[in-house]
Amino acid sequence: MTDIKVKTVSKPGSLPDESRLGFGAYFTDHMFVMDYETGKGWHDPRIEPYEEFSLFPAAMVLHYGQAIFEGMKAFRTVDNRIVVFRTKDYLQRFNRSAEILCIPRMDADLLEQALYQLLKQEAHWVPGRLGTSLYIRPFVIATDPYVGVKSSDTFKLFIILSPVGAYYASGFNPVSIKVEDKYVRAIHGGIGEAKTPANYAASLRAQVEAKEEGYSQVLWLDAAERKYVEEVGTMNIFFKINGELVTPKLNGSILSGITRRTVIEISREWGVNVTERQISVDELFEAHDRGQLEEVFGSGTAAVISPVGELSWKGRKIVINNNQTGPFSQKLFDYVAGLQYGNLSDPHGWVNEVTKL
């Protein structure tokens, strides 16, 4: 066990009204911080008050975006335990993003220890009602004060915590999605697989235009042919076609979602045929015309399982399952929520208990 120094706030805050949390607007009293310097490695792990910090205006992250992040969740179970879902899988993906962005590898065991220590300290900030959680945002930024383009020699790692409700204002109700045929998010050989700010910056223009047209998100197509479905940007996407579950195959430009993995694993256990492959929008619209596109839903840490009620592409709109949450999406949501809030036992070892209150 590494010794993690702790400096506490003099006046702790408290959890806001659980029914009005929204997503990502509140933060707990403390955060975890650690520094990196070439030759010294990652050092000085510590828990500090959540507050502003200083950076040089030349800090490299501000100019060239060398940064990565993760998104995980802690839950308060019905029997008042604080648990984290699939911690090791998220930390492994954090290191994969680090590799892609030339950020030095982090010790996943130390991060797990630090996260649980921080969560124990902030346990009273974990909301308990169904649909709420404590969103965990680890991130790393490049801090060299230098405006030449290179990989930084210094970095700062943070873990901040935010009590949240549903990601979409519509909650678990179906969202309408525009299939984006003008802009692209990422291309094979690029950094689309990494959880890095650039991928989210690349999504903003399309997102703003889609919102103006009345959609809540865009569905990205592959950048080379604008033909095959990739992801939604805040979630991976699944299609239930004629009893089979189909999701785009990971190809380097799609984020390797942990909730995506969970959906695939549970669906297979339930005996559903799951295929990871290329799927074109043409094929989707044809399946709809044949009456075989039974359900569409997104999966993500923030979005959990999010049913899609409408897909619009080049002026053509299809309505899925009468714009209602389908039975399979509901069953998946209920199962995942059952594990996370402790109503169901966890045969997979996905639920890590941090503390019991």
Ligand code: COI
């Ligand atoms: C997540 O699902 O954790 C995400 O990272 C999506 C978004 C909030 C950036």
